[in-house]
Amino acid sequence: MQIKDIYDKYLIEEIKKVEFLARVRTHRQGKVVSFLVLNDGTTLNDVQVVYKPEVKGYSEIQNARVSSVVKVWGELVLTPDKPQPFEIQANEVALLDEAAEDYPLQKKEHSPEFLREIAHLRVRTKTFQSIFRLRSSLAYAIHKFFQEQNYVYVNAPIITGNDAEGAGEAFLVTTRTDGNHEEDFFGKKASLSVSGQLHAEAYAQAFNKIYTFGPTFRAEESNTSRHAAEFWMIEPEIAFIDLAKNLEIIENMIKFVINYVFENNKAELEFCDANLEEGLINKLTNAKDSKFVTNTYEQAIEILQKAVEQGKEFENKNIKFGMDLGSEHERYICEEVYKSPVFIINYPKDIKAFYMKLNDDNITVAASDLLVPGIGELVGGSQREDDFGKLKKRCLEMNVNINELDWYNNLRNYGYYKSAGFGLGFERLVMYITGASNIRDVISFPRTPKNLLF
Amino acid sequence: MQIKDIYDKYLIEEIKKVEFLARVRTHRQGKVVSFLVLNDGTTLNDVQVVYKPEVKGYSEIQNARVSSVVKVWGELVLTPDKPQPFEIQANEVALLDEAAEDYPLQKKEHSPEFLREIAHLRVRTKTFQSIFRLRSSLAYAIHKFFQEQNYVYVNAPIITGNDAEGAGEAFLVTTRTDGNHEEDFFGKKASLSVSGQLHAEAYAQAFNKIYTFGPTFRAEESNTSRHAAEFWMIEPEIAFIDLAKNLEIIENMIKFVINYVFENNKAELEFCDANLEEGLINKLTNAKDSKFVTNTYEQAIEILQKAVEQGKEFENKNIKFGMDLGSEHERYICEEVYKSPVFIINYPKDIKAFYMKLNDDNITVAASDLLVPGIGELVGGSQREDDFGKLKKRCLEMNVNINELDWYNNLRNYGYYKSAGFGLGFERLVMYITGASNIRDVISFPRTPKNLLF
Numbered sequence: 001m002q003i004k005d006i007y008d009k010y011l012i013e014e015i016k017k018v019e020f021l022a023r024v025r026t027h028r029q030g031k032v033v034s035f036l037v038l039n040d041g042t043t044l045n046d047v048q049v050v051y052k053p054e055v056k057g058y059s060e061i062q063n064a065r066v067s068s069v070v071k072v073w074g075e076l077v078l079t080p081d082k083p084q085p086f087e088i089q090a091n092e093v094a095l096l097d098e099a100a101e102d103y104p105l106q107k108k109e110h111s112p113e114f115l116r117e118i119a120h121l122r123v124r125t126k127t128f129q130s131i132f133r134l135r136s137s138l139a140y141a142i143h144k145f146f147q148e149q150n151y152v153y154v155n156a157p158i159i160t161g162n163d164a165e166g167a168g169e170a171f172l173v174t175t176r177t178d179g180n181h182e183e184d185f186f187g188k189k190a191s192l193s194v195s196g197q198l199h200a201e202a203y204a205q206a207f208n209k210i211y212t213f214g215p216t217f218r219a220e221e222s223n224t225s226r227h228a229a230e231f232w233m234i235e236p237e238i239a240f241i242d243l244a245k246n247l248e249i250i251e252n253m254i255k256f257v258i259n260y261v262f263e264n265n266k267a268e269l270e271f272c273d274a275n276l277e278e279g280l281i282n283k284l285t286n287a288k289d290s291k292f293v294t295n296t297y298e299q300a301i302e303i304l305q306k307a308v309e310q311g312k313e314f315e316n317k318n319i320k321f322g323m324d325l326g327s328e329h330e331r332y333i334c335e336e337v338y339k340s341p342v343f344i345i346n347y348p349k350d351i352k353a354f355y356m357k358l359n360d361d362n363i364t365v366a367a368s369d370l371l372v373p374g375i376g377e378l379v380g381g382s383q384r385e386d387d388f389g390k391l392k393k394r395c396l397e398m399n400v401n402i403n404e405l406d407w408y409n410n411l412r413n414y415g416y417y418k419s420a421g422f423g424l425g426f427e428r429l430v431m432y433i434t435g436a437s438n439i440r441d442v443i444s445f446p447r448t449p450k451n452l453l454f
Numbered sequence: 455m456q457i458k459d460i461y462d463k464y465l466i467e468e469i470k471k472v473e474f475l476a477r478v479r480t481h482r483q484g485k486v487v488s489f490l491v492l493n494d495g496t497t498l499n500d501v502q503v504v505y506k507p508e509v510k511g512y513s514e515i516q517n518a519r520v521s522s523v524v525k526v527w528g529e530l531v532l533t534p535d536k537p538q539p540f541e542i543q544a545n546e547v548a549l550l551d552e553a554a555e556d557y558p559l560q561k562k563e564h565s566p567e568f569l570r571e572i573a574h575l576r577v578r579t580k581t582f583q584s585i586f587r588l589r590s591s592l593a594y595a596i597h598k599f600f601q602e603q604n605y606v607y608v609n610a611p612i613i614t615g616n617d618a619e620g621a622g623e624a625f626l627v628t629t630r631t632d633g634n635h636e637e638d639f640f641g642k643k644a645s646l647s648v649s650g651q652l653h654a655e656a657y658a659q660a661f662n663k664i665y666t667f668g669p670t671f672r673a674e675e676s677n678t679s680r681h682a683a684e685f686w687m688i689e690p691e692i693a694f695i696d697l698a699k700n701l702e703i704i705e706n707m708i709k710f711v712i713n714y715v716f717e718n719n720k721a722e723l724e725f726c727d728a729n730l731e732e733g734l735i736n737k738l739t740n741a742k743d744s745k746f747v748t749n750t751y752e753q754a755i756e757i758l759q760k761a762v763e764q765g766k767e768f769e770n771k772n773i774k775f776g777m778d779l780g781s782e783h784e785r786y787i788c789e790e791v792y793k794s795p796v797f798i799i800n801y802p803k804d805i806k807a808f809y810m811k812l813n814d815d816n817i818t819v820a821a822s823d824l825l826v827p828g829i830g831e832l833v834g835g836s837q838r839e840d841d842f843g844k845l846k847k848r849c850l851e852m853n854v855n856i857n858e859l860d861w862y863n864n865l866r867n868y869g870y871y872k873s874a875g876f877g878l879g880f881e882r883l884v885m886y887i888t889g890a891s892n893i894r895d896v897i898s899f900p901r902t903p904k905n906l907l908f
Contacts, residue, residue: 177633202574
C-alpha cells in the first residue's frame with residue numbers, strides 16, 4: 001500500500017487496516033503515546049502514526065531517527081478535529097533501515113545554497129518534491145499536447161558537427177586532450193548542440209508537425225539565476241504555417257500545460273503558492289483564461305520610450321529601434337503594462353537569427369518572443385526563411401558558415417512551402433509554473449560555471 | 455485540411471469538397487488525364503489526385519517534379535474498384551514550391567548506406583516515416599505507462615563529473631583543447647553521461663517511483679549494427695522493491711508499449727511487417743500475449759552447454775559458469791530455445807556492475823537481463839546493494855573511485871531499504887518493434903566512429 005493510495009481511497013471507501021513503508025519526517029516520543037510523521041514520496045501528503053509502548057516492534061522503533069525507513073501496520077482513524085484528515089493507530093511497527101545521525105536534513109530551515117550542495121537529498125523536502133513532481137507533470141503535459149495532435153516526437157542529435165548557432169558558446173566533445181580533431185572519435189570537430197531546430201526543420205518537411213524535447217548546452221560564463229550550462233528545450237516545427245498560426249500553437253500549448261497541472265497537481269501548486277510565489281495560482285489562472293497580448297517590436301519600443309519619458313528608471317534607458325530588449329524591458333511590458341503573457345513580433349533582422357523570414361519591409365523578420373511575468377522571455381519562435389537566395393544572403397551577412405549548413409539551406413530546393421516553429425526553455429517554464437526563482441532549483445543536478453557536483 | 459483528417463473522416467461522414475497542401479510522390483502525365491500521388495506527412499497513406507487539362511492551374515502544375523509542394527482543391531470520389539479507397543478529382547491545382555531536378559529521392563530503390571548520407575531527406579520515404587512515427591509513439595507510450603502509475607520523470611544530468619561507470623568509454627566535455635581541466639569550464643574533468651542510474655537512485659529514495667528518459671553516450675570504437683555513440687535510455691528506479699517485482703514491471707512495460715502501437719500505429723506496423731521483418735506482427739503478438747520466460751544464469755549456461763554437446767556451432771563454444779554471454783548465446787536462448795522474451799537472472803558478480811545486490815550465495819548478484827528475439831539484450835536491471843559495507847567492498851574490488859561516488863554510496867546511510875531498477879536501450883526497443891536491423895536506421899541523425907554528418 002502506498003500513502004497516495006490511502007489518500008485517494010479513504011474518502012470513497014471505508015479503509016480500516018493499512019500497511020505501508022515510509023520514511024520518517026519527524027518523530028516525537030512521549031511516555032504514553034509517540035508520533036511519527038511519515039512520507040513515502042508518492043504524494044506530498046504525510047501520514048501521522050500514533051503508537052504506544054505496547055505495540056509490537058516498540059523497542060526497535062523507539063529511537064528511529066529522521067529519514068529512517070519504517071514499516072507500519074495499523075488502523076486508519078478519521079480525525080475531523082485535527083489539521084490532518086486521519087491518523088494511523090499502529091498495531092505493529094518495524095524499523096527497516098536506520099538513518100545515520102549526521103543526516104543533513106533535520107527539521108530546520110536550510111538555505112537554497114546549502115541545499116544545492118546536497119542535491120541528491122534536497123529532493124526529499126516538500127519544496128523540491130513539489131517542484132520536481134510539477135516538472136515531471138509539465139514534461140508529460142507537453143508530450144500529451146503534441147501527441148494528441150499527431151505531432152511526431154523527434155530526438156534531434158546532441159553531438160553535432162554544425163557550429164552554426166553555437167557562436168563560440170558550444171562545448172567541445174572529444175576523446176582527446178590535444179585538440180587534434182582529425183584524429184578524434186568523429187574525425188572532425190564535434191560539439192554539444194545548442195539547438196535542435198535546424199534538424200527539426202528537416203523532419204517537419206517529412207511529417208508536417210514535429211517536436212523535439214531534449215537537452216541543449218551552452219558554455220556561457222554567466223552566473224545568473226536564469227542560465228545553466230545544461231538545460232532542456234522543446235522545439236516544435238510545423239510545415240505549411242506562418243507566424244500567426246505559430247503564435248496560436250504557442251498560446252494553446254501554454255494554456256494546455258497550465259490546465260494539466262491544475263487538474264493533476266493541485267497540492268503541489270498550493271504548496272508553491274504558499275512557499276515560493278505568493279499569488280502563483282492567481283497568475284496562472286489569469287494566463288490560462290485570458291487572450292495573450294500581441295505587440296510588434298515597434299510598439300514595444302514606443303511603450304518603453306513612453307515609460308522612460310514618464311520617469312521609469314530602467315538600467316538601460318537608451319531605448320531605440322534596433323536595440324535588443326533587456327530582461328528589465330521585457331518584464332516591464334508583461335508585468336507592469338499588461339500583467340499578462342505578451343507576444344512581441346517582427347523584430348529587427350539584425351538582432352535575430354539568420355534563418356528567420358524577412359518581412360516585406362526588408363527590415364524586420366517574422367519572429368515572435370513570448371514574455372511572461374516573473375520570467376521575461378519564455379518562448380522564442382519564428383517563421384523560417386523559405387527562399388533559398390534570401391537565406392543564403394542572410395548567412396553571408398551574418399557570417400554563418402554556408403558549407404556546414406549546405407544540407408539545411410538545401411531543404412529550400414526540394415519543395416519547401418512555409419515552415420514555422422519555436423523553442424521553449426523547459427526550465428523557464430518550470431520556474432514560471434512553480435514560482436521557483438533560481439534555475440538551479442528546478443534542475444535535478446544543475447551545471448553552471450565551475451560547478452559540477454555529483 | 456490534412457490527409458490524415460480525410461482518411462479519418464471519409465468513412466464516418468460524407469466528404470465531398472477537399473482542399474489540402476502536400477508533397478508530390480509521383481506524377482504521371484497523360485493527354486486526357488494526369489495523376490499526382492501526394493503525401494503530406496500526417497499519415498503513411500497517400501492520396502491520388504486526378505486532373506485534366508481544363509483545371510485551373512494546369513499549366514503551372516503540369517511539370518511539377520517529385521517532392522514539389524502543391525495545393526489541391528477538388529472532390530473526393532470513392533473508388534471501390536481500385537486499390538486505394540478514394541481519389542480526388544481536382545478542380546484547381548497550384549504549384550506552391552517546385553523541387554529542383556537533382557532531388558535525390560526519385561522513385562527507385564536506394565541502399566540504406568546512401569540513405570544514411572541523406573538523413574535529412576530519407577525520412578520522407580515510407581520506410582523511415584514508419585520507423586520514426588513508431589519511435590515517437592513508443593516514446594510517448596513509455597511516458598504514459600510510467601506517468602499513469604505515478605512515477606516521476608527525472609532528467610538525470612548529461613554532463614557529469616562521475617566517471618565511475620564510464621570505464622574509459624566516456625566522451626570528454628570541455629571548452630579547451632589543452633586538457634587543462636582545472637582551468638576548464640567546470641574547473642574539473644567533465645564527461646558525457648553513460649547512464650543516469652546513480653542519480654536516478656537518489657530520486658527514487660525521494661519519490662519512490664521514478665524514471666529517466668534521456669540521451670547517453672559511449673565513445674566506443676565499435677562499428678556494429680547495434681552500437682551508436684549517442685543513444686537514448688529509459689532508466690526507471692523503484693524504492694522498496696526487489697528483483698522479482700522489477701521483472702514484473704519490465705514485462706508490464708514491454709507489453710504496454712506493444713499494445714499501444716497495436717492500437718495507434720497499425721499502418722506503420724503493417725508496413726514494417728511487409729518491408730522490414732517478415733512475421734513482425736506475429737512476433738509482437740506472441741510477446742504481448744505470453745508470459746515471459748525466466749531462467750537463472752546457471753540454467754542458461756546448462757542450456758548452452760547442452761546445445762554445444764548436440765553440435766550447435768557457436769563462435770564461442772567454450773561455455774562455462776562465469777563467462778559473459780555473447781550476443782549469439784543470448785539470441786540462441788530467446789530465438790531458438792524459447793521463441794519468446796527471456797529473463798536471465800542471478801549473474802556472477804564478477805561480470806556485473808558494483809552496485810548490484812550480492813545474493814546469499816556470495817557468488818551471484820540480483821541482476822536481470824531481458825533477451826528478445828532479433829535483438830538479444832533489450833533491458834538490463836538489478837536490485838541494488840543496500841548494505842553500505844558490502845557496496846564499499848565491491849567498489850574496492852572493482853576499482854571504482856570511492857571518493858567520486860561518496861554521495862551515492864552514502865544514500866545507504868540515510869535510510870535505504872531495497873531499491874531496484876533497469877535500463878532500457880530505446881533504440882533497441884525501436885529496432886525490436888519496427889524490425890529495422892541497423893541502429894543507424896532508427897536514429898534521426900546517427901553518430902558512430904568517424905561519422906558525424908549534419
